[in-house]
Each structure stands twice: as C-alpha cells, then as structure tokens.
Amino acid sequence: MIIDIYQDTICPWCRIGKKNLFDAIAQWQGEPITVRYxxxxxxxxxxxxxxxxxxxxxxxxxxxGGVDRILEHVTQAGERVGVPFRFDRVEYKPNTLLSHNLIKVTPEEQQTQMVDAIYRAYFEDGQDIGNLDVLVNIAKEQGFDPEAVRVEVANVSKQAEIEEDLNLAGELQITGVPFFVIDEKLALSGAHPAENFLKAFEQASLSEQE
Structure with missing residues (x-):
C-alpha cells in the first residue's frame, strides 16, 4: 500500500496529521505501507x-486579536497527540522551497526522519527553515554531508520533482494540506485521527482484493 502525503513544512496541521497517520501505521496489521512525501x-x-x-x-x-486563538487551538491539538509546538519561538513564516528540496534529496528510507527534523526545527526551536544554513545544519545533524547538501539545496536540484508534485496536486484539485492519497484510490483531507486512517487502510485493502 502506498500513501502519498501532500504537505508543507510550515503547516502545523500537516505535522499533526502525519503523527496520526504513523500512529495508525503502527497499529496496522495488514500489508506493508510505503509513505511518499x-x-x-x-x-x-x-x-x-x-x-x-x-x-x-x-x-x-x-x-x-485572532492570532493567539489560532495558535492556542493548534498547540492544544498537538498536545493531544503528543506533538509539541512552541509558536513563541517562531519569528518567520518562511518560503518553503528549499526545505522541500532537502526532503527530495534525502534517500526515501530516511525522508520521514528528515521531515520530522524540519518540523522540530521550525515548530519547536523557531528556526528559519527557509534559510540555507539552517537546512544544511539540520541535514548535518541527521548524518548527511553538509557540503554536498548545501550544493543540492542551494541549486534547487529537485525543482522538476517539486513541480511534478504541484501539478499532481492541481490535477487532484488539492487546495489545502495535509492531504493523503491511499493507493491512488482513496483520499483524506485534513489531520484525521488514527482511527480514520485505519478505516481507510482497510477499505483500500478490501478494494484490492475485489
């Protein structure tokens, strides 16, 4: 089973939705699941x-006046699923192109840990994840060669793949994230709880057997 996650690295609901998805995957006893970002x-x-x-x-x-209400709502939603947010440390709403490129240059089997590291840097440490030096340091902390990463990210080496994702999102008429596509058959929009993902896994699995 393949699950595509459409997400942005400054989207708090994407972080919450991803946590719920992986909680569901941990409980799933069916076929193996591959996640693509x-x-x-x-x-x-x-x-x-x-x-x-x-x-x-x-x-x-x-x-x-509405900012604190929104941030408090997100913070409480994060607390309920074990995901912390420290919006008091966040100073910038960055351009996320370079952070998406960093995810793309990361080997697939390590992309989840890279996504988590980017989320932590932004939502917990308040780092500017639109800044090249910040992203290079995140990659270094994850065990990657910082100079090689710097060249890849600075040159937006995965621009074509990023644009392909954006085109696919347009074809699917995705206007907000997180958005999850399961085996190119089922779609869930929003930060659904783990039980909803489990129901979707079951439905996708049954449809494959028909």
Whole structure:
C-alpha cells in the first residue's frame, strides 16, 4: 500500500496529521505501507526571505486579536497527540522551497526522519527553515554531508520533482494540506485521527482484493 502525503513544512496541521497517520501505521496489521512525501506550497508567492510570522498570521486570522486563538487551538491539538509546538519561538513564516528540496534529496528510507527534523526545527526551536544554513545544519545533524547538501539545496536540484508534485496536486484539485492519497484510490483531507486512517487502510485493502 502506498500513501502519498501532500504537505508543507510550515503547516502545523500537516505535522499533526502525519503523527496520526504513523500512529495508525503502527497499529496496522495488514500489508506493508510505503509513505511518499509530496510537496505543496501554502503560499506559492512567498518571497525568498519569507514574512514576519505574527504579521503573516494576522492576515490569516483577520487581525492580531485572532492570532493567539489560532495558535492556542493548534498547540492544544498537538498536545493531544503528543506533538509539541512552541509558536513563541517562531519569528518567520518562511518560503518553503528549499526545505522541500532537502526532503527530495534525502534517500526515501530516511525522508520521514528528515521531515520530522524540519518540523522540530521550525515548530519547536523557531528556526528559519527557509534559510540555507539552517537546512544544511539540520541535514548535518541527521548524518548527511553538509557540503554536498548545501550544493543540492542551494541549486534547487529537485525543482522538476517539486513541480511534478504541484501539478499532481492541481490535477487532484488539492487546495489545502495535509492531504493523503491511499493507493491512488482513496483520499483524506485534513489531520484525521488514527482511527480514520485505519478505516481507510482497510477499505483500500478490501478494494484490492475485489
């Protein structure tokens, strides 16, 4: 079974949804599951340097007063599934192109740990994951050659693969993430709980047997 996750690296609900998905995978007793990470941009027009975080959030929240309510809601949702958020440390809403490229240059069997490391750097440590030096350091901490990663990421070596993901998302009419596609048959939009993923696994497995 193959599950495609369309996600953006600054999307807190993507982090929560991914956690729920992997909780479901840990409980699943059926066929093996392979997870593939697909790129998506919540803000495809973000400048290279990104935006000040609270200023960007205020536009989404309809003003500064709504920002804390949104962040508290996300933080509590994360706590319920064991995923911490420290929005008090986040200063930027970055352009995520380079972070998606870092995921793409990571070998498939290590992409999950890289995605987790990027999420931690941003949501827990408040690091600017649009910054090349930050991404190179994340890769170094994950055991990769920092200079090789620097060249790959700086040159956006996986631009074609990223654009392919974006085109696929367009064909599927994906307008928000997280978005999960199971065996190219079933789709779930949003940070579903683990039990919903398990039901979807069962449905996909049964459809294969028919």
């Amino acid at each position: 697909r790129s998506f941009f919540l803000d495809p027009n973000a400048p290279k340097e990104g935006y000040p975080f609270r200023e960007a959030m205020a536009k989404i929240a309809g003003g500064p």
